[in-house]
Amino acid sequence: MVRPVPMLLLLLPSLVLLLLLLLPSSRPPSSTYLLPFLLSDVISWAQDMRVL
Numbered sequence: 001m002v003r004p005v006p007m008l009l010l011l012l013p014s015l016v017l018l019l020l021l022l023l024p025s026s027r028p029p030s031s032t033y034l035l036p037f038l039l040s041d042v043i044s045w046a047q048d049m050r051v052l
Contacts, residue, residue, distance in 0.1 A: 010049055013042040 017038060 010046055013045065017042065 017035075020035065020038070
């Protein structure tokens with residue numbers, strides 16, 4: 001039984017990542033360097049949410 005609230009919580013990080021990717025390329029390169037770490041954190045967090 002899946003409640004709508006956890007699904008919304010799972011969608012929020014993906015929306016944040018989309019916003020980060022869609023921002024203009026004028027951002028400092030450090031942000032693009034941190035993207036893989038953000039992706040790994042979001043993936044592990046999503047897996048934890050699925051376990052709960």
